[in-house]
Amino acid sequence: MRRIITTTAALVALAAVIPAAAMAVDYPPPTNPGSAQPKPKGPFKTLKVCPKMTKKAKKAGCKYTVVQKAVDAAKPGDTVKLADGTYGEGVIVWGKAKRYVKIIGNEKKPTKVVFDGAKIPTKIKYKTTQKVSKSEKVDNSYPAQISNAILVNGANHAILSGLSAKHYKGNCFFVDNNGDGYTMKNLVADFCGTYGIYVFNSVGGSITKSVASNNNDGGFYIGQTPPQEKPKYTQVSKIYSHTNILGWSGTNMRYVVIKKSFFYNNGAGIVPNALSSEKYFPPEDNVITDNDVFNNNFDYYVGAPFVTRKTAAGSIPFPTGVGILLFGGRRDRVEGNRIYGNKLNGMGALQGLVVPAPDDALVGNRMTGNIMGNGGKNPNGVDVFYDGNGTGNCIKDNVGVKTTLPASGAPFQTGCASDTAVNGFDQAAQNEALGWVAGDNHEAHWSTAPQAAVKDPLTGKTLEKRERWVNGAWEK
Numbered sequence: 114m115r116r117i118i119t120t121t122a123a124l125v126a127l128a129a130v131i132p133a134a135a136m137a138v139d140y141p142p143p144t145n146p147g148s149a150q151p152k153p154k155g156p157f158k159t160l161k162v163c164p165k166m167t168k169k170a171k172k173a174g175c176k177y178t179v180v181q182k183a184v185d186a187a188k189p190g191d192t193v194k195l196a197d198g199t200y201g202e203g204v205i206v207w208g209k210a211k212r213y214v215k216i217i218g219n220e221k222k223p224t225k226v227v228f229d230g231a232k233i234p235t236k237i238k239y240k241t242t243q244k245v246s247k248s249e250k251v252d253n254s255y256p257a258q259i260s261n262a263i264l265v266n267g268a269n270h271a272i273l274s275g276l277s278a279k280h281y282k283g284n285c286f287f288v289d290n291n292g293d294g295y296t297m298k299n300l301v302a303d304f305c306g307t308y309g310i311y312v313f314n315s316v317g318g319s320i321t322k323s324v325a326s327n328n329n330d331g332g333f334y335i336g337q338t339p340p341q342e343k344p345k346y347t348q349v350s351k352i353y354s355h356t357n358i359l360g361w362s363g364t365n366m367r368y369v370v371i372k373k374s375f376f377y378n379n380g381a382g383i384v385p386n387a388l389s390s391e392k393y394f395p396p397e398d399n400v401i402t403d404n405d406v407f408n409n410n411f412d413y414y415v416g417a418p419f420v421t422r423k424t425a426a427g428s429i430p431f432p433t434g435v436g437i438l439l440f441g442g443r444r445d446r447v448e449g450n451r452i453y454g455n456k457l458n459g460m461g462a463l464q465g466l467v468v469p470a471p472d473d474a475l476v477g478n479r480m481t482g483n484i485m486g487n488g489g490k491n492p493n494g495v496d497v498f499y500d501g502n503g504t505g506n507c508i509k510d511n512v513g514v515k516t517t518l519p520a521s522g523a524p525f526q527t528g529c530a531s532d533t534a535v536n537g538f539d540q541a542a543q544n545e546a547l548g549w550v551a552g553d554n555h556e557a558h559w560s561t562a563p564q565a566a567v568k569d570p571l572t573g574k575t576l577e578k579r580e581r582w583v584n585g586a587w588e589k
Contacts (some may be wrong), residue, residue: 302328524536
């Protein structure tokens with residue numbers, strides 16, 4: 114890594130802000146996600162699956178009790194329909210032979226169709242028999258098939274809907290190497306080993322009306338998006354991410370629109386970031402708009418209701434108490450969000466210190482029209498932070514801003530004229546921000562200002578305070 118920081122304390126702090134890479138389980142290797150796959154012509158079938166083959170199940174038309182068997186039998190465009198119940202297995206959907214396949218559970222009540230990694234038998238009963246071309250060799254090994262609730266690899270336009278998952282060592286729902294779109298909706302992802310809903314090395318798609326909580330990295334993640342001359346944007350809306358290490362983690366993500374969603378009670382809310390451990394850094398051309406990002410003060414260093422793990426940097430990543438942080442990036446827009454109650458920092462932008470120049474520079478990012486502090490009832494620690502790195506970065510017209518770092522706000526609008534206008538780097542501000550995560554007390558720099566009670570967007574009830582998990586319960 115280049116020598117960027119000038120103080121030993123800041124270097125130590127930097128090790129703690131390096132975001133986590135994907136968990137070391139057997140994932141399909143990144144490949145060229147390819148382009149559009151031909152749309153199947155049909156006729157299409159619906160293959161019904163029930164947890165047990167009872168008389169009632171037979172009468173309902175169920176022919177399978179193992180989801181993987183039904184997926185293996187499905188042809189392009191077919192639907193695998195799951196009855197309510199618990200499925201103790203992991204499912205692989207692999208290659209163009211499974212393009213446009215739909216796996217549908219209970220779309221109104223997805224928690225009635227449960228994939229439970231804790232229910233997988235010690236000896237797997239069935240191993241996928243999917244046949245693919247030599248260039249699409251399927252990994253049907255035991256670890257691969259049980260690491261995730263559902264892994265979709267290279268099957269364009271697959272649809273996952275009306276499903277819930279928990280207790281998987283890898284991820285709950287995972288789309289990989291997808292070249293032309295996917296749909297993930299009405300999903301619930303809890304207590305998984307890395308990400309709740311995870312998309313990697315893929316193009317286009319949508320994630321809507323889904324919930325992720327208690328995952329020991331990001332609730333949601335889109336990363337390593339291949340650069341495109343004519344970008345296909347991924348649309349993310351109406352998602353709820355809470356009680357995760359990070360609400361949203363996107364390493365080198367691009368062309369993603371996150372809107373009308375809720376990020377709360379996480380260690381940090383939304384953190385697009387630049388890392389050299391994955392391809393295509395830095396993150397670019399993302400839009401974060403019209404979201405509620407609040408109370409992200411979960412100090413997972415103290416404890417968590419799930420098992421936390423060390424990262425490659427030797428520490429769990431990112432400071433706690435942060436709403437939105439751009440860690441490197443180009444042309445990202447953070448607009449019209451409601452950001453409040455984050456006790457360290459509401460929103461900020463930090464040089465991508467762990468990737469080489471010039472890709473570490475912040476370029477052309479916009480943070481405008483956001484509403485801070487909930488009318489003064491739920492102040493952030495520092496409303497807006499920016500270290501002044503890069504060019505063309507514009508921070509203006511944000512409502513309710515009471516505190517900034519640097520206090521003068523000097524670099525905030527110097528880049529509003531063009532992407533080449535120099536903002537004015539402030540080494541002291543960068544060092545101070547990095548110092549937020551130095552030491553063992555990750556609440557040392559939190560604001561102690563009183564906070565008004567707020568509503569849980571999922572239940573409508575007063576939001577439960579989830580800052581410290583101590584002795585097996587949330588501290589009151």
